[in-house]
Amino acid sequence: MNPPTNKPSAADPAPAATSSPAAFDARRFKAMERAGFNRIAARYAEGAHLRAELATALLDAAALAPGQRVLDLASGPGLLARDAALRIAPGGTVLATDIAEGMLAEGARRCGEHASTPCFAAADAEQLCLADASVDRVLAGLALFVFPHPERALAEMHRVLVPGGLVALSVWGTRETVPLIHRAQDCIARLLPAPKVARPSVFRFGEAEVLQASLAAAGFVDIDIRPCAFSCHFADADDYWQAFLDLAGGAAEALGRLPEASQQALRSAVVDELAGHVCGDARGGFILPAHTLVATARRPG
Numbered sequence: 001m002n003p004p005t006n007k008p009s010a011a012d013p014a015p016a017a018t019s020s021p022a023a024f025d026a027r028r029f030k031a032m033e034r035a036g037f038n039r040i041a042a043r044y045a046e047g048a049h050l051r052a053e054l055a056t057a058l059l060d061a062a063a064l065a066p067g068q069r070v071l072d073l074a075s076g077p078g079l080l081a082r083d084a085a086l087r088i089a090p091g092g093t094v095l096a097t098d099i100a101e102g103m104l105a106e107g108a109r110r111c112g113e114h115a116s117t118p119c120f121a122a123a124d125a126e127q128l129c130l131a132d133a134s135v136d137r138v139l140a141g142l143a144l145f146v147f148p149h150p151e152r153a154l155a156e157m158h159r160v161l162v163p164g165g166l167v168a169l170s171v172w173g174t175r176e177t178v179p180l181i182h183r184a185q186d187c188i189a190r191l192l193p194a195p196k197v198a199r200p201s202v203f204r205f206g207e208a209e210v211l212q213a214s215l216a217a218a219g220f221v222d223i224d225i226r227p228c229a230f231s232c233h234f235a236d237a238d239d240y241w242q243a244f245l246d247l248a249g250g251a252a253e254a255l256g257r258l259p260e261a262s263q264q265a266l267r268s269a270v271v272d273e274l275a276g277h278v279c280g281d282a283r284g285g286f287i288l289p290a291h292t293l294v295a296t297a298r299r300p301g
């Protein structure tokens, strides 16, 4: 599960074909993700309604109940945490952690000071500052694939769960089943030179067998993996491109550092990738599907 062996994807830099690939640097990768998700924090939260079906599927799978202690790992602005807090009241607690403090600040700002507001704290999912066996549930929405060492994050989830505790997580499906992401990546690959450094693909857990094996290797049992498909409507290609930028932290950061003309060229060109996704009804615009997997797994009791 080492990142450099993963198939390159367009938005995630891939090695240039002619020279030996530069080494993957996990610290730099995390810094890029952190900067990117800080950059897009407010817009990420604004766009979360597009993925509401997935959030509900994950929360339902987590079998939340009053009184539980819940960790929302790599929480972003804590939208799962916020809904989870309602489901575990009265008596429960929710801690939302993320590496991007801007995401947490956005979440705290949106939650206000209600009694059921989650706590927000910055933490690297690969090295949590939580005691062993201290939570009943771990939630990890669209997160496992952003960690350079996902096996470390899974080990941490296992460690902080009580025996019998449950992790509920979601990941993108395989590349071809997620036009929502890969159409933008295709445009980037078409217009920009291949990046020099290999990075992990966001689709690397898209096969249920891969996700199953990763959870089992971390010591989890009773693994259940179900598909969850949803579609997003965009008024025009510009709307789609902005939604991609508002979702992909590291890619948004890399693209945001390009000259304005290059950014504009990408924004204009992506319409060509969307030809197969024209919306046939009165709304017009485009519909982009996304397949995901929702998994639950238990720490042995």
Ligand SMILES: C[S@@+](CC[C@H](N)C(=O)[O-])C[C@H]1O[C@@H](n2cnc3c(N)ncnc32)[C@H](O)[C@@H]1O
Residues within 6 Å of the ligand: 030, 033, 034, 037, 038, 073, 074, 075, 076, 077, 079, 080, 097, 098, 099, 100, 103, 123, 124, 125, 126, 140, 141, 142, 143, 146, 147, 148, 247, 249
């Ligand atoms: C695609 S967002 C998912 C956010 C949220 N879980 C959701 O379901 O909408 C991925 C999140 O992972 C966070 N992240 C990336 N690397 C991380 C790490 N090493 N430790 C903790 N969080 C990390 C990012 O800052 C970002 O908020």
